[in-house]
Amino acid sequence: MAPENTISQIAVNAVKSRINLLDFDEAGLRDFFESIGEKPFRAQQILKWVYHHSETDFSVMTDLGIALREKLNLIAEIKLPEILREQRSADGTVKWLIGFHGGNAVETVYIPEPRRGTLCVSSQVGCALNCSFCSTGAQGFARDLTTGEIIGQVWLAARALGHERNGQRKITNIVMMGMGEPLLNFDAVLPALSLMRNDLGFGFAAKRVTVSTAGLVPGIYRLRESIDVALAVSLHSPVDDVRVELVPLNRKYPIAELMQACRDFVSEKHKRTVTFEYTLIDGVNDHPEQARKLVKLLRTVPSKLNLIPFNPFPGTQYRCSSQDRITRFQEIVMQGGLIATVRKTRGEDIDAACGQLVGKVQDRTKRSERIKIKMAELTP
Numbered sequence: 001m002a003p004e005n006t007i008s009q010i011a012v013n014a015v016k017s018r019i020n021l022l023d024f025d026e027a028g029l030r031d032f033f034e035s036i037g038e039k040p041f042r043a044q045q046i047l048k049w050v051y052h053h054s055e056t057d058f059s060v061m062t063d064l065g066i067a068l069r070e071k072l073n074l075i076a077e078i079k080l081p082e083i084l085r086e087q088r089s090a091d092g093t094v095k096w097l098i099g100f101h102g103g104n105a106v107e108t109v110y111i112p113e114p115r116r117g118t119l120c121v122s123s124q125v126g127c128a129l130n131c132s133f134c135s136t137g138a139q140g141f142a143r144d145l146t147t148g149e150i151i152g153q154v155w156l157a158a159r160a161l162g163h164e165r166n167g168q169r170k171i172t173n174i175v176m177m178g179m180g181e182p183l184l185n186f187d188a189v190l191p192a193l194s195l196m197r198n199d200l201g202f203g204f205a206a207k208r209v210t211v212s213t214a215g216l217v218p219g220i221y222r223l224r225e226s227i228d229v230a231l232a233v234s235l236h237s238p239v240d241d242v243r244v245e246l247v248p249l250n251r252k253y254p255i256a257e258l259m260q261a262c263r264d265f266v267s268e269k270h271k272r273t274v275t276f277e278y279t280l281i282d283g284v285n286d287h288p289e290q291a292r293k294l295v296k297l298l299r300t301v302p303s304k305l306n307l308i309p310f311n312p313f314p315g316t317q318y319r320c321s322s323q324d325r326i327t328r329f330q331e332i333v334m335q336g337g338l339i340a341t342v343r344k345t346r347g348e349d350i351d352a353a354c355g356q357l358v359g360k361v362q363d364r365t366k367r368s369e370r371i372k373i374k375m376a377e378l379t380p
Contacts, residue, residue, distance in 0.1 A: 018077040021046060022148030022155075025194035025201075036075065038068060047200035050078060054159055081152045083160065098156065100125070100149055104142050106179045108153045110161060110171070117161075118173040121153050123189055124180025129214050131247050133236070133279055135313035136179045144185040150192040153178075154202060174204060177212040177232065183219025193227050206230065207272065217253040220261040231265055232275040232306075233258065237285045238293040246285070255297070262301045273302045280321040280329060281310045291329045295336030305333060305340040 024032055029043035045063055049055045056078035058069045084105055085097040092112045099105040106122035126141040127134070154174060161170040174196055176182040182189045189211070195201035196209050211223060212232040220231065235255075237243040243250040250258075262274045276298060280286045298305065307330055310320040321329070326342060333340045 018075060018079075020079045020146075020148045021050070021076050022078055022080070022152055023146055023191070025147075025191040026198055027194075028191060032076075036071065042068070044200055047195075047198070051155070051195070051201045054155070056080065079148065080155060081149050083156055086160070094157075094161070096153075096157065096160070098122075098153055100145070102142075106145070106153070108157060108178060110157055112170070116172045117170045118175060119154060119157050119171045120175050120178045121150060122178030122180055123150060123176055123182040123185045127180050128184065129181050129247070129249055131214060131234070131249075133246055133281060133310060133316070133318055135311075135316075138313070138315065144188055145180070147188045147191040147195075150188060151195045151201075154196065158202075171202075173208045173210070174202075175210045175212060175232070177210070181214055181216060182211050183213045183216040183223065186219055186222060190226055193229055197227065197229070210275070212277065214247050214249050215253050215258045216249065217257055217261045220265055224265045230272065230275070231262070232277055233262060234279075235276045236279050238290055238297045242285055242290075246279075246281075259297065259301060262303075266302050273304050275304055275306055277306050277308060279308045279310050280326055282319040282321045282325070284318065286321040286325045286329055288328060288332055291332035292336070295333050295338055298338055299336075303338070305338050307333075307340055307342045309342070 019032070021029065021032070024043075026043055026047060029046060030040035033040055033042040042064070045061070049061050055061065058064070058072045058076075058078075061069060064072070082099045083096050084099040087095045089095070094110040096108045097105050098108055104125040106125055108122060109120040111118045111120065123145055124141065125143050125145065126139045127136050128141040130138075154171070158171055176189065176193075193209060193211070196204050197206065206228040207230055210230040210232050212234060213219060214234045223229070223231070234247065235243070235258075236246045238255070240250060240254050243255060253261075266272060266274055278285075278294070294305075307326065309326060310318055312318070312320065330340050330342055
């Protein structure tokens with residue numbers, strides 16, 4: 001028999017290394033239960049408890065046997081991130097600062113509208129892409145979020161809002177448009193997307209889950225082959241020289257290559273449209289000639305255009321386009337046959353508008369090293 005202190009240490013080590021079941025989608029949970037000698041169908045039971053009943057305590061999961069509950073308490077956990085701060089805007093927008101281990105935090109935003117409620121979710125602590133017009137990129141980069149930390153944002157927001165209102169969901173759409181580039185954290189983002197889509201998870205339709213990318217071409221192809229969700233692309237210019245200034249990733253994947261990836265994404269398997277995000281910046285990308293070039297470029301892709309007035313942040317060199325220039329730009333692209341809407345700025349009084357999310361980034365790594373590693377992982 002092992003000495004008592006050894007048994008105690010084993011127990012302590014087991015608690016320290018417990019597996020967070022939030023890191024698994026249904027397939028991952030089935031594999032987990034098989035690995036511990038249990039039936040795979042236990043995965044469905046856990047998913048229902050966690051995502052349908054918002055329960056994280058194994059001891060109350062009464063359709064699991066006592067022995068299994070005791071085993072799970074020893075080797076596993078359902079560990080959520082923590083809401084550090086909540087801010088509510090005068091327009092109803094809600095922003096949460098959500099904390100993780102190591103002192104890092106991200107911002108998650110809920111935007112209510114009359115017929116929908118959109119949750120903007122982060123995928124990384126900071127961002128490695130360093131887009132010049134984005135406050136998030138200016139904060140540097142610390143690390144990728146885990147699947148549990150990504151889906152945990154949705155779980156916490158749903159609970160904080162009261163998941164349903166008058167029998168209707170408060171959260172009707174999820175967009176991966178928060179801090180970070182989702183396709184640079186693909187292996188953690190994909191199971192989170194699966195949980196958003198799965199009926200045993202949050203059960204959102206494909207068109208209601210959107211992944212936004214700055215133009216990571218290999219990631220777009222990988223996403224297309226992996227899961228049925230909507231795609232949004234941060235374009236911001238129809239010409240390479242201006243886009244390189246705004247989105248340095250364009251040096252690696254220029255517009256022609258990006259547009260081909262978008263055409264391939266919506267063909268056959270994904271018979272929908274790509275949403276192109278276009279932040280209007282005074283004197284940079286808001287000229288009528290650029291609007292006409294944008295029309296010519298987007299005619300080749302089933303698409304809709306989301307025009308976003310630039311949201312200033314401390315230290316930026318850019319200014320928002322005037323209302324007259326925004327209106328003229330929209331008129332030109334719509335006359336050219338594009339579907340174009342101007343995004344209403346929401347949550348500006350709590351710095352929750354597009355491009356303003358900053359979170360709390362600790363232990364930053366060099367962007368160039370981080371991108372080099374991730375590009376190598378994505379490139380066949």
